Amino acid sequence: MISFTLNGKTVSTSAEPDTPLLWVLRDEFNLKGTKFGCGIARCGACTVHLSGRAVRSCSLAVAAAADQQVTTIEGLAPAQAIPLERAWVQEQVPQCGYCQSGQIMQAADLLERNPNPSEEQVVEHMKDNLCRCMSYTRIKKAVLTGAALAREEG
Numbered sequence: 757m758i759s760f761t762l763n764g765k766t767v768s769t770s771a772e773p774d775t776p777l778l779w780v781l782r783d784e785f786n787l788k789g790t791k792f793g794c795g796i797a798r799c800g801a802c803t804v805h806l807s808g809r810a811v812r813s814c815s816l817a818v819a820a821a822a823d824q825q826v827t828t829i830e831g832l833a834p835a836q837a838i839p840l841e842r843a844w845v846q847e848q849v850p851q852c853g854y855c856q857s858g859q860i861m862q863a864a865d866l867l868e869r870n871p872n873p874s875e876e877q878v879v880e881h882m883k884d885n886l887c888r889c890m891s892y893t894r895i896k897k898a899v900l901t902g903a904a905l906a907r908e909e910g
C-alpha cells in the first residue's frame with residue numbers, strides 16, 4: 757500500500773507503484789477535475805501540487821507521492837483558490853475549459869512563491885501549460901488579476 761495526504765486527508769492505494777498518479781486520483785479517488793491531455797508531461801492539463809509544487813500527474817508514478825501531500829483543484833486552499841477563481845470569472849478565461857484546472861494549479865504554484873509577479877514572469881511560468889482554445893492572453897491577465905486580488909485580500 758502507498759499512503760499519502762490527498763487534499764488534507766490521509767489516503768492509501770493498492771495501485772501498482774508505477775501507476776501514474778493521475779489515474780489514481782481520477783479512477784480511485786474520483787477527483788475528475790484533473791484532466792488527461794497528452795500523457796507525456798507536455799500539456800499541463802494534469803497539473804496537481806506535490807508538497808506545494810506543481811507537477812504533471814500523468815507522468816509521476818504514484819509511488820513518488822508516498823508520504824507526501826497531494827493537492828488537486830478540488831482541494832486547493834481557499835486563500836489560493838478564491839482570488840484565482842474570481843479572476844478567471846472576471847477575465848472570462850475558459851473556452852472549452854478542459855485545460856483550466858491545470859492552468860489554475862500552475863498559477864497557484866507561482867503566486868504561492870511570488871505574490872507579485874511581472875507579466876514576463878507569468879508568461880514564463882505558464883508557458884508549458886497548453887490551451888488548444890488559445891486563451892493565453894486571458895490566462896495571463898487572470899493570473900495578474902488573481903495576484904492583485906490575493907494581495908488585496910491578504
Ligand code: FES
Nearest residue numbers: 793794795800814
Ligand atoms: S496530461 Fe499530463 S502534461 Fe499533458
Ligand code: FES
Nearest residue numbers: 852853887888889
Ligand atoms: S479552454 Fe479549451 S483547452 Fe483551454
